[in-house]
Amino acid sequence: MLCIRTFSFLALLATLFTTAACGGGSGGDGAPSATASLSFTATDAEIPNPERGFYRWAWNDLASLSVDDMKDAYTNGYRIVYALLRLDAYRNSAIPDSLLARLESSAAQARANGVKLLVRVAYNYPGSETDYLNAQDASLTQTLAHIAQLKPFFQNNADVIAFVQAGFIGAWGEWHTSSNGLASTENRTQIKDALLDAVPSSRFVQFRYPPYLMAWTPSLPTLEAALQGRYRMGVHNDCFLASQTDLGTYSSDATTRASQQSYAAALGLLAPFGGETCNPADEAGAQPRTRCADIQAEGAKYALSYLNDEYYRDLFHANWIANGCMARVKRSMGYRIELVSASHPQSLNRGDRLDLSLTVRNSGWARIFNPRAIEILLRDGTGTVRRLAAGGADPRRWLPGKDSQITLSATLPADLPTGQHALLLALPDPARRLAGDARYAIRPANADDAARGQAWSAELGAFSLGSGLEVR
Incomplete structure (x- = not known):
């Protein structure tokens, strides 16, 4: 297991308590779960990314x-x-x-x-x-x-x-x-x-x-x-x-x-x-x-x-x-993918489906042309990371100059540890020999924000959303 911490678990808890909430999802007792609503800041930094x-x-x-x-x-x-x-x-x-x-x-x-x-x-x-x-x-x-x-x-x-x-x-x-x-x-x-x-x-x-x-x-x-x-x-x-x-x-x-x-x-x-x-x-x-x-x-x-x-x-x-x-x-030149906003339920049971709604913007001149995977990463309080393949979107459809609203879905594993998990998003290369190599992952053009717990992890090839999920 790969154990990486980009911000403290206490910071994650603080983020969760200050996250905007509305109805939706399912809690551990079958009751509606609060929904975390997130926003992200774009950056003008030069970001080398694959195939562009x-x-x-x-x-x-x-x-x-x-x-x-x-x-x-x-x-x-x-x-x-x-x-x-x-x-x-x-x-x-x-x-x-x-x-x-x-x-x-x-x-x-x-x-x-x-x-x-x-x-x-x-x-x-x-x-x-x-x-x-x-x-x-x-x-x-x-x-x-x-x-x-x-x-x-x-x-x-x-x-x-x-x-x-x-x-x-x-x-x-x-x-x-x-x-x-x-x-x-x-x-x-x-x-x-x-x-x-x-x-x-x-x-x-x-x-x-x-x-x-x-x-x-x-x-x-x-x-x-x-x-x-x-x-x-x-x-x-x-x-x-x-x-x-x-x-x-x-x-x-x-x-x-x-x-x-x-x-x-x-x-x-x-x-x-x-x-x-x-x-x-x-x-x-x-x-x-x-x-x-x-x-x-x-x-x-x-x-x-x-x-x-x-x-x-x-x-x-x-x-x-x-x-x-x-x-x-x-x-x-090429694609430039920015996370604009996101929302997800704040708590789910093991075995439930996690739906992560996202607005992504392609501010580049072109789209992504070669196949690209999407993963939702869950990191528990010990720093242990679980990668979940996410369905519901094809990054090649994110056209230049446009915003795309998508909903990513992944099933929480039955053996996933209970408790709080930080959420991260990854766009790895789907090829077998490159899928685990963070250098081939697409880095979104978003600024790190320590106060929100949002940051790029070069080790994981994933962006921390600054939010978390209570797994029951």
Whole structure:
């Protein structure tokens, strides 16, 4: 049993006696139980959370991730690491078993150090945005064979994969300038289908160009289709804000471009949108959008979840810092979950159902995309903690810019010790290998409040609600 105390039990009792009450619930003798009503204070603090925010590159190829690399990323606030797999040496041959084994070791390094990976596979990586026309990729047959070889890696390590960028085709794996015709309509569709088969249904695959997604899915499905894993395609824009067309991401025709941008914006509620800024030098007359107003408006419009923190900083990041919006950009990118209010019965019998009503606010630009669990934690007077899986809500439904009213339910175990229990809320990763790792839990954007007994527990990966339950 894990025994953690974030505030004294006497403080909890004081909180209980001063908590507002109204009718509802059931007491130990079957009589109505008083209801605790709680409120929470949001914070503007920067809070690193899984699968969102600025990312940095891995120091080495995906097949060679190191302990020091992953540890450094986590320590410096990165929760996504861009991990490129270079297959230049295998354009005409199978991936050797030794390399596949190293991929498993790299995933283990990420898992051991609290980060997740943004994965892309490429057959080349030109040194500049104007030096790519002669980049070489593989044949369609070899590409499909490589995807099939990588399927076990994707399936076995979905827990530490945030998102997959489609890769493989052309320079940088960005789905243009293929030396083997992979960017044709027929070939890219085959590669898309192979990738969606290889990557687990719990993870999204992102593609470089919105027009390709528009051709595959002219009418976007409902959110329900995305939640059920029936739609898993998103966009990564690797020239975000760089020019009127984002250097060819969108059409040069204004009417067509507006349609493509509207599609990409609508897609942002279904699938993750991310990428990087880039050098506009490859487009004559480019006018990059570098103001704070630009990143704030378009970050919200496209539901930006992540962005490269290391590329082309002088034109974009430096301006955001100089003009005072970088802190807001960091807070807004991806989801940002705040507890607003809560209520629950103050006493129940063992075996009763505990209903915890919550209002949560997502003040970020995007929603949570990957599956996420919810737990109610009960901590008794000795500091012993019992975790209860809570039903009644799916955090992926907490849409950006909106409040969600939910009721979480959990049955009190028959062997739960009687007496007072402090209540905590946790949003752990549901994957078996990560569920008990507090580093992978989502921390709500709420301020600690000692007077209320509200505080984040880094050890438990849970937020103390500042209230308690009498178990009889």
